[in-house]
Amino acid sequence: MKKIQWLKNTIVLLALSLAVLSCDNEDDGETPIDPVTTADSKYVVGFEAFPVGDASPVDYILELPSLESLTTGEISVEGQGIPLNGWRFFHGAGNTVFTAGYSDDDKCIAYQLDANGELTEKANFTFQSTLDNYSAIDDNTLLAVELTYSGLSDKRFHVINAETGLLEKIVEHPIDIDMGSGTAEDPGSIPWVTGMVLRDGKLFVSYHKWLADGSYITPDVDRAYVAVFAYPEFELEKIIEDDRTSPIGVNGHSTGIEQTEDGDIYSFSTSALSAGFTAATKPSGILRINNGETEFDTDYFFNVEEATNGGKIFWMDYVGNGKAIARIILDDTVGAWGVFSEQGSFFKLVVIDLINQTVTDVAGIPAHANRYTSTMFVEDGKAYLSSTAGTETHIYIVDPESATATQGAKVQGLYVKGIFKLNN
Numbered sequence: 001m002k003k004i005q006w007l008k009n010t011i012v013l014l015a016l017s018l019a020v021l022s023c024d025n026e027d028d029g030e031t032p033i034d035p036v037t038t039a040d041s042k043y044v045v046g047f048e049a050f051p052v053g054d055a056s057p058v059d060y061i062l063e064l065p066s067l068e069s070l071t072t073g074e075i076s077v078e079g080q081g082i083p084l085n086g087w088r089f090f091h092g093a094g095n096t097v098f099t100a101g102y103s104d105d106d107k108c109i110a111y112q113l114d115a116n117g118e119l120t121e122k123a124n125f126t127f128q129s130t131l132d133n134y135s136a137i138d139d140n141t142l143l144a145v146e147l148t149y150s151g152l153s154d155k156r157f158h159v160i161n162a163e164t165g166l167l168e169k170i171v172e173h174p175i176d177i178d179m180g181s182g183t184a185e186d187p188g189s190i191p192w193v194t195g196m197v198l199r200d201g202k203l204f205v206s207y208h209k210w211l212a213d214g215s216y217i218t219p220d221v222d223r224a225y226v227a228v229f230a231y232p233e234f235e236l237e238k239i240i241e242d243d244r245t246s247p248i249g250v251n252g253h254s255t256g257i258e259q260t261e262d263g264d265i266y267s268f269s270t271s272a273l274s275a276g277f278t279a280a281t282k283p284s285g286i287l288r289i290n291n292g293e294t295e296f297d298t299d300y301f302f303n304v305e306e307a308t309n310g311g312k313i314f315w316m317d318y319v320g321n322g323k324a325i326a327r328i329i330l331d332d333t334v335g336a337w338g339v340f341s342e343q344g345s346f347f348k349l350v351v352i353d354l355i356n357q358t359v360t361d362v363a364g365i366p367a368h369a370n371r372y373t374s375t376m377f378v379e380d381g382k383a384y385l386s387s388t389a390g391t392e393t394h395i396y397i398v399d400p401e402s403a404t405a406t407q408g409a410k411v412q413g414l415y416v417k418g419i420f421k422l423n424n
Contacts, residue, residue, distance in 0.1 A: 040117040041423045043067060044097055046090030046374075047386070047416040049077045057414055059088045061099060061111060063119040069409065070384055070395045070419065076412040082119070084109075090418035091144075091254065091374050093136035093162035096122065097420050100131045100144070108144075110165025113424035123165035131158065134254050135196035136375070137203070137231075145193040152177055152188055152212050157234065171234045175207060175227045178219075187213040189220075191227075194249025195256030197265055202294065203231040206256040206267055208247030208277070221280040224248050224269055224287055226257065228294050242287055242296045245269040246280035250314060252340075252372045258318040263291030266354055271305070272312040272329050274338040274346075284312040286354065302357045304328075309359040314339060314347060317376040319383050322355040323400045325376065330367060340371045342414050343388055349396075351403045364405035365389075365396050370415055377419035384408070386416030395419075 043064040048057045062081035069075065077083075086104025090097060100108040108131065112122040132147035144158040154172040161168050180188025191207040198204075205227040211217045224242045229235060246269040249256020257267040267287045271280040286302040289295065304310045304326075316326040327347040329339055339346040345367035351360045368387040377384045383398040393415050395408035 040113065041421055042113060042117065042119065043069060044111070044119060044420045044422055045070075045075060045416055046088070046097065046099055046418045046420075047075070047411060048087070048414040049081075050413055059084045059086070059099070059417070060413075061090070061097065061119070067379065071397060071406075071408040074410045074412055075395070075416075078412070082111075088417070089131070089134065089372075089374070090420075091134040091136065091142060092418065092420040092422075093142040093160070094139040095422045095424070096142075096162045096165055097418070097422065098134070098142055098160065098165070100127070100134075102130060108160075108167075111422075112165070113422050115424065117424050119422075125167040127158065127167075129156075132251075133193040133195070134374075136162070137196060137198035143196055143203075145196075147192075148190060152179060152190060155191065155193065159232075173229075173234050173236065175205065175236070176209070176225065176239055178209070180212065184213070187211055191225075192251065194247075194251070195254060195258075195267070197257050197259045198231055199259055199263060199265065200292070201231055202237070203229040203234075204257060204265055204289065205229065206248035208249065216276070218247065218278040221246055221271075221278050222282045224267065224296075226267070226289070226296075238294065240289075240295055244282065244301045245285040245287065246271040246277065246282045248287075251276050253315055254375060255315065255317045258316070258324070260318060260322065260354070261320065265289040266318070266324070268304075268313045268316040268326070270313050270329075272314065272332045272339075273336055274329060274332045274334050275312070275314050276337050276340070284310075286313075286316075286352070288354075302352075302354070304352070304359060307357070307359045309350060309361050315370075316352065317383075319351075319376065319378055319398075319400045320381065321400070322353060324352045324354060325362075325383050325385070325398055325400060326350050326352050326359075327370065328359075339369075342369060342371055343391065344369045345389070349387070349398070349405065351398075351400045360403040362398060362403050362405050364407070365398075372415070372417055374418035377421070379421070384419050386411060386419075388415050 060081040109124040110122045130147045131144040142160040146156040175191040178189040180186040189209040195206040271284040273279040283305040288297045288300040311328040349362040366389040368389045393411040
């Protein structure tokens with residue numbers, strides 16, 4: 001979850017006020033008031049470290065002592081960090097970082113800071129099939145949805161307690177299944193969840209469709225879909241559609257839809273063959289569901305592909321104050337799934353003003369690669385993200401107001417999969 005900095009400022013002001021009162025009481029000969037102390041916090045990263053010798057790259061989770069560790073020097077697991085099993089996802093909820101295996105491991109591990117402020121395993125659980133899309137719908141709950149490549153089946157929503165780190169329950173529910181005729185020519189289609197947002201007791205679930213034969217072909221590519229559930233009952237209330245753009249979100253990301261401070265929900269559609277879709281004829285764009293509504297706003301559509309500095313969106317994440325940071329695909333002709341490579345000059349970084357519908361190139365960051373991104377880390381209005389340019393990966397600190405990026409710490413690894421801040 002993104003950090004709300006005014007709360008930290010309030011705590012600091014309160015601590016200063018109490019410190020002044022403590023000094024006054026000491027002068028009066030009264031018992032001094034103990035100053036307010038804040039919880040210890042640490043920054044944690046999950047990333048794929050460089051292989052040693054002929055070994056495969058290894059995913060690690062690593063605690064950092066301060067925010068400055070992201071801005072200068074190097075981030076390395078040499079002599080530190082916790083090695084994990086196989087390629088993994090990393091996601092945070094509350095004061096817990098979850099990491100789940102993708103294909104080599106069927107375990108989801110929860111990490112927290114212990115009483116001494118050390119990163120430690122809190123709990124773990126196993127899952128039946130690969131978990132693919134994750135969303136921290138509040139500080140207490142992480143939702144994860146199982147991935148299915150083929151076959152007609154209900155979606156399995158995993159409700160995970162962020163405090164205990166344990167799986168609370170699994171809810172099986174259909175979303176939008178086309179049964180087809182059961183033949184090779186008409187196998188039907190299944191939904192692939194690309195984002196989840198909880199607002200006012202309703203769970204908004206974006207998805208796109210794949211043929212149920214495991215072919216990775218996207219039928220009906222010229223329409224956006226969102227399923228609306230009553231939550232926590234998981235009762236499907238409706239499916240809303242919009243034919244002004246293509247299906248929402250991208251595989252391997254959890255930010256197909258985002259909620260702003262005022263309760264509006266924005267979605268992005270890529271319409272890009274290189275991002276894993278069958279080529280769409282509709283433009284890459286952004287839709288909106290207004291606060292209090294459960295339909296797409298018919299008066300709002302941001303055609304990002306035709307905007308100045310725009311193009312096809314690969315990834316977008318909300319940073320605050322009506323702005324999002326996005327990666328725009330520089331060349332959609334590199335082939336199916338082409339921009340998922342871990343190295344290459346695939347993207348430029350931009351700031352998207354969702355209200356004024358503008359796109360601004362971010363200065364200070366070169367063309368780069370980044371195949372996977374968990375929810376972006378934001379502190380003091382700045383966004384921290386990983387990008388690989390050439391053969392080097394760095395953390396970049398992005399100021400969305402000035403649309404500038406500053407190069408931070410060098411990462412001794414292929415790329416960072418998530419940045420988190422934990423309190424004990």
